[in-house]
Every structure is written in C-alpha cells, then in structure tokens.
Amino acid sequence: MIEMIAAMVLVSILVPGISSILGGTLMNIALTQIAVLANMEADYAQRNFKKHIDGAARFVAECTTTTLQYRDFSNPDTVTYQYEFDGRVLRYSKDGGDPGTLLENVVGIDADTLGYRSKFVYRDKYYADLGVSPAEGKIRGVELIFYILRGESVYSYSTYAAVDQYQLDIWD
Numbered sequence: 001m002i003e004m005i006a007a008m009v010l011v012s013i014l015v016p017g018i019s020s021i022l023g024g025t026l027m028n029i030a031l032t033q034i035a036v037l038a039n040m041e042a043d044y045a046q047r048n049f050k051k052h053i054d055g056a057a058r059f060v061a062e063c064t065t066t067t068l069q070y071r072d073f074s075n076p077d078t079v080t081y082q083y084e085f086d087g088r089v090l091r092y093s094k095d096g097g098d099p100g101t102l103l104e105n106v107v108g109i110d111a112d113t114l115g116y117r118s119k120f121v122y123r124d125k126y127y128a129d130l131g132v133s134p135a136e137g138k139i140r141g142v143e144l145i146f147y148i149l150r151g152e153s154v155y156s157y158s159t160y161a162a163v164d165q166y167q168l169d170i171w172d
Helices: 002-053
Strands: 056-059 067-072 081-086 089-094 100-103 119-123 141-150 153-162
Touching (some): 002 089, 002 100
Antiparallel strands (some): 056 067, 067 081, 089 100, 119 141
16 A cells, blocks of 8 residues: 555656656657658858849849849849748749749848848859849849848848859959
8 A cells, every 4th residue: 555655656756757857848849840741941142043034144233121122034124023021022033924922931031030031142253242222233143141031049040142254253
C-alpha cells in the first residue's frame, strides 16, 4: 500500500513537468516550421526578383524607394517590369499589365513599422547609396530589402541585382 501511494505521489510530481517539456517541444517545432516557411517564401521572392531583373539594360530615373522601373535589352524604349510595394504586398507587372504577387505580408512599406523599412536601394558602381531619386545613368544595381511578418516574428531579407552590362565588371 505504501508503494502504491509513493508511486501516485511520484506520478503527480512528474506529469506536470513532462507535459511542460512536451508543450515546449511542440511549440519549438511550430516556430521552426514558421521560420522554414518564411525562408522558402523569401527565397522564392529573391530568385524571381533576380530572374526578372536579368536582362535589364538600365533602370529608369523615376524610381523611388517603393517603386522600381527598368528597361530591358529586347525593347529599351518601354518599361518592361515595374516592381512596387502595394499595401503589404510586393507586386510586379510587365508593361503595365495585370500585376503579379511576389510576396505577401511585407512589413514596413508605407511608414516605419517598429524600425523596419522595406525598400529599394539604388547603388552606384562603388555600391554607394544613390538616395531617393537617382540619376538614370548612375544606377548600376538595386538592392531589395524587405521584412516579412509570419506569426509574431519579423524576418529580414535582402538581395542585390546589377544591370547585366555591369555584372562582371561592376568596378569599371
């Protein structure tokens, strides 16, 4: 009888600890899954951004921190693609057509959001920041900096794409 009471006391002590450990483990698995999915979405956005920039002849002077326009080699007289942050979505369109969605739940587009600012940064041949409205001939590349919100966490990413003409000899 004493052994049975001791076993019940031991179980009553161990069960809350085990359930706490199990709950923490399951929460870590869920948070890891959220982070993995955020990385997959960001990787998709980065690869497609670079894929679309591939073939760019030059960036258009009307670029801002929230809109990127460029011309390609196949038809340098028209703006081929336009990337823009619209709401909390990063969209792209070709020749003003129907916009496609590159990434959703992007943080820090319209105003600073808790210190996060998603934007396009224009760089010269020395990778220096050219400011908000750079001259068309000086832009050698563009850096896309974005923050995505998944659950209660914010993840930061960036990617850089240079004009094709200067990909190999950016320091000319």
